[in-house]
Amino acid sequence: MKHGPTEMEGKKQNGILQIKAIKIAVCSLLAVAYWLVESAVDAFVFNEGSWISQVITPAPQEIWTRSVVAALLVVLCVFYYYTTLRHSGAERALRQTQMRLGVLLGNLPKVVLYETGGGREFISENIFDWLGYAPETLTRDRSSFVDLIHPEDKPRLKKEVKAWHDAGEPDVLTMQFRVRRVDGEYIWVEDRMVQVRPKNAKKYMAGVMVDITERKLAEQKIHELATHDSLTGLLNRREFHRLLAHEIERAGRYHRVFSLLMIDVDRFKDVNDTYGHLVGDEVLKRVVETIKEGLRTIDAAARYAGTGMTVIMQEAGEDASAARYGGEEMAILMPETDKQGATLVAERIRRMVSEASVTIESGKSVSVTISVGVATFPEDGIGEREIVAAADLALYAAKDAGRNKVRVSQAEEAEEAPVEP
Numbered sequence: 001m002k003h004g005p006t007e008m009e010g011k012k013q014n015g016i017l018q019i020k021a022i023k024i025a026v027c028s029l030l031a032v033a034y035w036l037v038e039s040a041v042d043a044f045v046f047n048e049g050s051w052i053s054q055v056i057t058p059a060p061q062e063i064w065t066r067s068v069v070a071a072l073l074v075v076l077c078v079f080y081y082y083t084t085l086r087h088s089g090a091e092r093a094l095r096q097t098q099m100r101l102g103v104l105l106g107n108l109p110k111v112v113l114y115e116t117g118g119g120r121e122f123i124s125e126n127i128f129d130w131l132g133y134a135p136e137t138l139t140r141d142r143s144s145f146v147d148l149i150h151p152e153d154k155p156r157l158k159k160e161v162k163a164w165h166d167a168g169e170p171d172v173l174t175m176q177f178r179v180r181r182v183d184g185e186y187i188w189v190e191d192r193m194v195q196v197r198p199k200n201a202k203k204y205m206a207g208v209m210v211d212i213t214e215r216k217l218a219e220q221k222i223h224e225l226a227t228h229d230s231l232t233g234l235l236n237r238r239e240f241h242r243l244l245a246h247e248i249e250r251a252g253r254y255h256r257v258f259s260l261l262m263i264d265v266d267r268f269k270d271v272n273d274t275y276g277h278l279v280g281d282e283v284l285k286r287v288v289e290t291i292k293e294g295l296r297t298i299d300a301a302a303r304y305a306g307t308g309m310t311v312i313m314q315e316a317g318e319d320a321s322a323a324r325y326g327g328e329e330m331a332i333l334m335p336e337t338d339k340q341g342a343t344l345v346a347e348r349i350r351r352m353v354s355e356a357s358v359t360i361e362s363g364k365s366v367s368v369t370i371s372v373g374v375a376t377f378p379e380d381g382i383g384e385r386e387i388v389a390a391a392d393l394a395l396y397a398a399k400d401a402g403r404n405k406v407r408v409s410q411a412e413e414a415e416e417a418p419v420e421p
Contacts, residue, residue, distance in 0.1 A: 112127050115196075116139075117202070117203070117204040119204070123135045131180075149177055152178075153177040153178055161175075169194075173192070176188065177191070193207035227239040231281060232288045234288060240331075244384055244387075258334055258336065258337060259339060260334070260376075260390075261346050263330035263332065263370050264330070264370065264399070265370055266369045271366065275366060279358070282358050286357075293352065294345075295345070339376040342376065346372040346374055349372070350369070350371075350404065369404035373392060374409060375390035375394060391409060
């Protein structure tokens with residue numbers, strides 16, 4: 001049976017009146033009980049008359065004393081209610097709210113609720129589904145959850161939290177970081193945290209964590225599509241120019257040298273025309289793999305143009321990355337490498353490609369060769385266009401010399417590059 005708003009409001013008001021009536025009755029009974037006990041003490045202990053006379057007609061001084069004490073008892077009773085009973089009621093309400101939220105969040109596997117600090121340590125049950133740890137394991141010691149944060153993310157998070165505190169916690173603090181699961185894998189979470197300042201209680205932190213692993217993977221995929229070539233897995237032309245510009249700036253600032261190799265697959269059009277583009281794609285991927293094998297782990301490769309590829313040898317300690325510039329033309333950027341060192345690398349790559357092959361469905365092996373041009377900064381150019389043009393001219397010199405050659409950027413035709421021992 002449904003009740004209208006007026007009827008529901010009336011019932012609520014009646015309930016409030018009943019509570020107030022109970023409080024008044026308890027205080028009154030407490031005052032009467034004191035009066036009766038005090039009368040009995042005066043009558044039977046101090047022999048000041050009968051108990052009835054002490055209850056009904058005590059001495060004026062006794063009336064004043066008893067009234068003051070009874071009033072104090074009533075005040076203490078009210079104070080006790082508002083401090084102890086209401087506080088415990090608020091705690092029960094808080095726990096009930098947390099329990100309801102925990103049940104609700106249990107049906108939302110991507111969301112975890114938590115409270116920490118100020119004597120409040122709570123985290124919703126579905127944290128177990130996330131990380132494989134029981135909630136009490138993480139609430140028993142606040143540092144236990146911090147230990148699960150990825151080491152690379154901790155310095156950044158400390159700075160963000162410090163800046164937030166220094167600003168006076170003006171708004172919700174949103175952070176993204178990785179957390180380690182019980183199986184050792186990491187998931188990405190977004191933490192939205194606020195500072196709660198209740199009256200007559202210590203402040204504490206409350207927040208909601210959301211599992212954003214899928215979003216991060218999607219963002220990573222989008223980034224790869226924006227910076228990498230889908231066929232070869234190499235960096236694209238835009239990313240190549242970004243890295244080349246960075247290396248030119250770095251080398252110019254610190255007066256360093258670097259070399260650029262421009263590479264082209266010889267007669268690659270004939271491979272496509274003879275065997276089809278699918279075989280051509282496989283051959284091109286094999287060339288890319290061979291070039292990567294021939295480079296140091298500090299190299300980075302990029303597809304440059306046509307049958308060309310750019311490989312950027314970055315600072316020591318970094319892994320190789322690759323980029324596609326377009327078509328089949330390629331290049332290798334080698335920081336801290338002079339022309340002699342660059343030609344040695346170029347010859348090594350040229351020889352490895354010529355020895356590699358791809359076996360097609362018919363069982364036949366298809367192999368190709370590459371021609372390589374070498375240019376050095378700042379000797380052959382100090383800008384992007386200049387250094388690329390110098391390497392490109394050397395590349396055409398290698399092709400004019402009969403292909404499957406390495407040539408350096410010089411006015412006259414360079415001698416064949418020395419073979420790496």
